[in-house]
Each structure stands twice: as C-alpha cells, then as structure tokens.
Amino acid sequence: MDGARSPETIHLVVNGRACDLEVAPHALLLDVLRDVLDLKGAKRSCDTQVCGACTVLIDGMAVSACTYLAVEADGRAVLTVEGLAEGETLHPLQRAFLDAGAVQCGFCTSGMLLTARAMLAETTAPSRQEVLHYLRGSLCRCTGYRKIVEAIMAVAETAR
Amino acid sequence: MLRPFTLHRPETAEEACALLARLGEDAVPYAGGTELLLLMKLGLLRPPHLVDVKRIRELNELADGGRLTIGATVTHRSLERSPLVRARCPLVASVARHVANVRVRNVGTIGGNLAFADPHSDLATLFLALDAHVELVSPGGRRELSLGDFVRGPWETARRPDELLAGVRLAPWPSRAAAYVKFGVHERPTLGIAVALGLNGGDGRAGARIQDARIAVGCVGPRPARMFTAEARLRGVSVDRVDDVVGAVGDSAAAGVDPADDLHGSADYKREMVAVFVRRALRVAAARAGGVEPATSFPYAVVA
Numbered sequence: 299m300d301g302a303r304s305p306e307t308i309h310l311v312v313n314g315r316a317c318d319l320e321v322a323p324h325a326l327l328l329d330v331l332r333d334v335l336d337l338k339g340a341k342r343s344c345d346t347q348v349c350g351a352c353t354v355l356i357d358g359m360a361v362s363a364c365t366y367l368a369v370e371a372d373g374r375a376v377l378t379v380e381g382l383a384e385g386e387t388l389h390p391l392q393r394a395f396l397d398a399g400a401v402q403c404g405f406c407t408s409g410m411l412l413t414a415r416a417m418l419a420e421t422t423a424p425s426r427q428e429v430l431h432y433l434r435g436s437l438c439r440c441t442g443y444r445k446i447v448e449a450i451m452a453v454a455e456t457a458r
Numbered sequence: 459m460l461r462p463f464t465l466h467r468p469e470t471a472e473e474a475c476a477l478l479a480r481l482g483e484d485a486v487p488y489a490g491g492t493e494l495l496l497l498m499k500l501g502l503l504r505p506p507h508l509v510d511v512k513r514i515r516e517l518n519e520l521a522d523g524g525r526l527t528i529g530a531t532v533t534h535r536s537l538e539r540s541p542l543v544r545a546r547c548p549l550v551a552s553v554a555r556h557v558a559n560v561r562v563r564n565v566g567t568i569g570g571n572l573a574f575a576d577p578h579s580d581l582a583t584l585f586l587a588l589d590a591h592v593e594l595v596s597p598g599g600r601r602e603l604s605l606g607d608f609v610r611g612p613w614e615t616a617r618r619p620d621e622l623l624a625g626v627r628l629a630p631w632p633s634r635a636a637a638y639v640k641f642g643v644h645e646r647p648t649l650g651i652a653v654a655l656g657l658n659g660g661d662g663r664a665g666a667r668i669q670d671a672r673i674a675v676g677c678v679g680p681r682p683a684r685m686f687t688a689e690a691r692l693r694g695v696s697v698d699r700v701d702d703v704v705g706a707v708g709d710s711a712a713a714g715v716d717p718a719d720d721l722h723g724s725a726d727y728k729r730e731m732v733a734v735f736v737r738r739a740l741r742v743a744a745a746r747a748g749g750v751e752p753a754t755s756f757p758y759a760v761v762a
C-alpha cells in the first residue's frame with residue numbers, strides 16, 4: 299500500500315535467458331535493455347510510440363520499449379532482435395529481408411522484424427492488406443516499404 | 459528519462475480510491491501509460507505518485523449484462539479481439555482495431571484513453587454517438603455519467619481527484635446501422651465522425667425509417683460534440699432515401715462546429731471536411747441499415 303520508489307528486483311526472461319534485475323519504478327524498458335543489458339537492437343527515435351524503432355516483444359506482443367516501464371516486464375519474456383536468430387541460423391524473416399533487399403539504413407529494421415514476427419504468430423497467412431494494417435506506426439525513413447512488405451509476404455507465403 | 463516517482467499497486471478499487479484520496483493531487487492513476495508516460499517524459503506532468511490500477515480485477519472485465527460493460531483497464535487490443543464485443547457491438551471492436559498502432563493498442567487502455575480526454579480520441583467520439591456511460595468509483599460510492607457529461611474539454615473530465623474510472627457501459631444499439639469514419643495523415647486523426655441510426659422496427663431491414671439519429675463529430679473541437687440540428691433533419695427519413703438529405707445534414711453539421719487552425723488544417727478546411735465525412739459516414743450507416751456492407755474506401759480515411 300505504501301508503494302515503492304527505491305529499486306525493486308524483477309525476474310524476466312530476455313531472449314531466452316532468465317535474469318534478475320534491480321530496476322527503479324521510473325526506469326524505462328528501453329534504457330534497461332540498451333544500457334544495463336547492452337542490447338542495442340531496439341532504438342530510441344521518436345520517443346512517442348509513433349515510429350516503431352524501439353519495438354520489442356513482451357510475451358510475444360509488440361510494445362514500444364521507449365514508453366514502457368521496465369517493472370512491467372516482471373515475470374514476462376522479452377524478445378529483442380538479438381534473440382531472433384538461432385545461433386548462426388537467421389530467422390526466416392531476417393533471411394527474407396536480406397533476400398528482398400528490405401534493409402537500407404537499417405535503423406527501422408529491428409522494429410520491422412519484431413513487428414512482423416508478432417503478426418505472423420497471430421495470423422499465419424496474412425493478406426497484403428493485413429500486413430500493411432499491422433505495420434501502421436512502423437516507419438522507415440528511407441521509405442523502403444515496398445521491399446519490407448515483399449519480404450514479410452514471402453515468409454507468409456511459405457507458411458500458407 | 460522519467461523523474462522518480464513512487465509506484466503503488468492496489469488490488470482493489472477501494473484501496474486505489476483511498477490512495478487517491480490520501481495523496482490528492484500528488485497522485486495520478488496509471489494503467490497502460492501510453493498517454494501519461496509521454497507527458498511525464500516531457501516534464502509536463504511530474505506526479506510524485508503513480509497508482510497502478512491494472513491489478514484491480516473488476517477493472518479488467520468485459521461483461522454482458524443488459525448493457526455491455528467494458529472495464530477501464532481493458533486494452534484496445536482486447537476490445538478488438540473480444541468475441542463478446544465483436545458479437546454484441548462489432549463497431550466498437552472495429553474502431554478499436556484502428557486506434558493508433560498495434561503497440562499502443564497492446565498496452566493502452568479504454569479507461570486511460572477516456573480519462574486522458576485528448577480531443578483527438580476515436581473512442582470518445584464513438585461512445586458519445588452510442589450513448590455510452592462511464593462509471594466512477596470513489597470512497598463515497600459509485601456514480602454514472604454520460605460520456606458527454608464526463609468529457610468536459612481538452613484533457614479535462616468530470617472525474618474528481620479521489621475518483622477512479624471503473625469502466626464504460628454501452629446501451630444496446632442496432633450496430634448494423636452505425637458507422638465511424640476517421641480521416642487524417644498524422645498519428646492522431648484530423649477528424650472522426652460517428653453515426654448511429656435507430657430505426658423504427660429496429661430490425662435493420664431496408665425500407666425502415668430513421669427514428670433517432672446520433673451524429674458525433676470529434677477532433678475538430680475541444681471535445682467531441684453531438685450535432686443536434688443535423689440529427690433532427692434525419693428523423694422520419696427512410697433509410698433508402700438518405701441520399702436525398704445527406705447534403706443538407708453534412709452542411710448542417712459543418713455549421714455546427716467551430717474548428718481552429720492548426721497543423722491538421724485550417725478552420726475552413728476542417729469545416730468542409732466535416733460536411734464531406736458526415737455525408738460519407740451517413741451513407742455507410744444507411745447501407746448497413748439495409749443489411750449491406752458498402753465496399754467504400756476514401757483516401758487517408760478509415761471506415762470502421
């Protein structure tokens with residue numbers, strides 16, 4: 299009832315590895331991932347949940363790590379782009395992004411990959427329209443959307 | 459970066475209200491944080507205490523009594539995917555599917571959206587047209603307010619500091635005769651139009667007459683507003699003949715708004731768009747009243 303202002307211990311699984319962390323209530327998940335766990339895949343960009351560059355998955359669900367308290371991840375599984383490949387084997391989405399040339403400057407790529415991964419877990423065979431709907435709020439400043447959508451559709455087609 | 463605060467996690471509404479009453483203006487209810495944390499990062503809000511309401515079970519429920527009850531901490535995503543909501547009020551699920559982006563929908567809550575009272579809220583406009591009520595809980599008891607009485611102005615509601623928004627209640631409404639159309643190129647909509655048509659007979663067949671029309675316009679004023687004069691022009695009109703009056707209804711709605719110039723557009727432009735999109739939303743609602751889902755799409759617009 300009195301609440302907490304001092305750091306508390308949270309237990310979470312990050313990219314398959316269990317970890318206990320001391321975090322303050324006001325710590326943002328993005329800062330904990332980047333500065334404490336040294337996972338730099340999620341990027342701080344708009345800082346207002348508009349762009350998608352900081353997207354990570356919490357129990358499979360896409361969230362903006364820039365506007366998410368780290369304490370909310372207590373007891374949950376966090377997936378960042380660093381956890382997408384299996385060892386040296388790329389995730390099918392990563393392979394498809396390479397094959398389609400869907401990476402330009404690369405700043406949005408980790409968010410795009412994780413958003414696509416969340417979508418494919420929910421909808422195995424999305425239509426092009428569903429892909430576009432799900433990607434709303436995932437911005438590519440190089441405007442390379444055509445190839446990003448192409449890559450995601452290619453993975454969706456193989457699942458069909 | 460956020461400034462330090464104390465995080466409270468009450469498990470009952472009573473406990474939460476007691477905290478809000480004790481801490482007064484130093485405390486702010488916190489749910490998804492999709493609006494609150496943005497303002498805190500900017501330093502526009504600096505609450506020393508956050509009261510996390512997500513552990514309060516009753517606030518997270520979707521219930522089907524005589525009315526549909528949506529708990530305040532239900533996320534946009536849960537609303538979008540709930541079989542109950544899709545069956546009982548498909549328009550609400552459809553509008554929820556188009557709120558912001560998937561990351562905001564996964565975390566942001568219905569109660570947070572309404573209590574924040576951003577003038578560019580899809581749900582507030584929709585709920586105004588659907589005659590929704592909100593329930594507020596306080597140490598003194600519970601009270602219910604219409605959406606119109608709850609949202610007072612931009613970022614201003616009738617919620618007292620020791621009150622908690624518990625949820626939204628929706629009266630049954632023939633959902634096939636309702637539509638929500640939003641338009642804009644920015645993250646938040648430039649314009650949102652909600653139309654709900656009550657038909658005599660109420661079974662949504664072609665040839666029915668409009669008994670009661672509700673038109674709510676959002677995003678162009680300080681809060682969503684009903685267009686009573688425009689609504690009156692629809693009373694008694696056969697749904698098959700809505701085309702005869704949509705022009706006059708749209709013009710009447712445009713005359714009823716008082717927009718300001720901003721980055722979304724000039725006041726004149728917004729007024730014109732109100733006329734255009736009221737016509738479009740009405741045609742969609744009338745088609746649905748006749749049992750037809752129109753295959754319409756408009757540039758930079760979403761038809762829900």
